[in-house]
Amino acid sequence: MLKNLPRVLLFAFFSELLLSFLYICVVALLSEYAREIGSSGTFIGLIASAYSVTELFSNYFFGWLSDKYGRAPILAICDLALALCTSITGVVSNKWYLIIIRLITGLFSGILPVGQAACSDLAVDFEQNNIYQSYIIISQGLGCVFGPLLVIILSLLNFEFRGFCLISGLLMFVLSLIGIIFVKETRVFKRPKIHEEKEKLNQNDLDLVDIVGSDDNEEKDSKKTVEKETQQDKKNGDQQDQKNKEEKEDQKKKESEKNTKKKLRFKDMFNKDVIILIAMNYLLLLPLSIIFTILPLLIVDVYNKNPNIYSNIIMFLHGSALTASCLIFYPFLIRKTNNVFAWNYSLIVQIICFIPVGFITNFWIFFAIYAVYIWHCCVNAIQVIAFLIFRSTVGMEGQTVGLSQVFQALSRATAPIIGMYFYEKGILYVVIFMASVFIFLLPFLYFTDIPKLLKRKRSNENADNK
Incomplete structure (x- = not known):
């Protein structure tokens, strides 16, 4: 099922899987750990809700950042920050530090909208978009499957909360490194530019073949060679003019895209359907x-x-x-x-x-x-x-x-x-x-x-x- 998916979607899939897994496990074990470090009942409730409070802001913020800078780099940043925060969660022994680190963890939990937006970037039609979106939900489901199982196993083994956080943080860190090294940005708006560059390279190869062919004919017939060289000079001149024209068009396109991005405001997001x-x-x-x-x-x-x-x-x-x-x-x-x-x-x-x-x-x-x-x-x-x-x-x-x-x-x-x-x-x-x-x-x-x-x-x- 996953082997044919683009790398950025695989990265989003495993990022959301680990986030869902960590959320369920940490929430299940956090209350007891907070009590161990001297938190009262009311303060335990504050610690438990701290993550959700900052999560409100992270979903929109990282969705906006991914529109501006791409999906893969934002996913990698979130994973790296979550790895650090999860590891620190198991180390702190002060209830105030614990609530602060949970607030920071929530700030970097905006993986889901980035993954869902990546699905829309890479889907070729509406039906494929549906399929890709289902994979993101599957990752959440798998986190719900394995999270409770691990909580039960850890409870039976009397495994310490600190050890769980450190191991989980290490897994998230490894995933972020894999994303940084192997996952490249593949947003749709970059594809046409790539295709244009390939077409230019192919055209240059054809021109090179014409030049080589004219050199071979020079040995056979000097007159034809002179004519071909003249034609080639004319062709090169035309190509230079065409190249200058294309560069101007590219410059206009970049300026147009820049202006379009400037025009997009928060209110532009809304229409009746949305x-x-x-x-x-x-x-x-x-x-x-x-x-x-x-x-x-x-x-x-x-x-x-x-x-x-x-x-x-x-x-x-x-x-x-x-x-x-x-x-x-x-x-x-x-x-x-x-x-x-x-x-x-x-x-x-x-x-x-x-x-x-x-x-x-x-x-x-x-x-x-x-x-x-x-x-x-x-x-x-x-x-x-x-x-x-x-x-x-x-x-x-x-x-x-x-x-x-x-x-x-x-x-x-x-x-x-x-x-x-x-x-x-x-x-x-x-x-x-x-x-x-x-x-x-x-x-x-x-x-x-x-x-x-x-x-x-x-x-x-x-x-x-x-």
């Missing part, structure tokens, strides 16, 4: 975030299970279902049907899954329903990002995806407020109903208009009209 798709991305994650918020309480209060063990079981299921859906279900669904059917069908199944959850008291029935939900939620998650990039302003793909990830982070921030308010009131079914309502709103927002969306062209009209 605004609605970002809102849909927020609503799509909100139900899942609500369930994640109340899940530990559900496991204890409703299912009477050990939250440490069964929360990791759910997380393992989450990653497995996510990965399997991207690898098997989503390609099959798109191949056999179309984007409109896939979207509406997946939403309907998710709504059906939410209806009985508030009345179920058996953990394993909940386990099965949750698997079906994640299996179908993945389809919509891929589609939203693919359509968002498809309708983004040319040259601002990274910023657009980064802004969408900011709203996803806001979704994770608002979900606990919604979920815990109703859960504390003792009306669990209202929590589930609220989650299903958010999903139910999605098709009415936009996706009944998918056929028209596909016919629209990506444009830079906002900047061009200025």
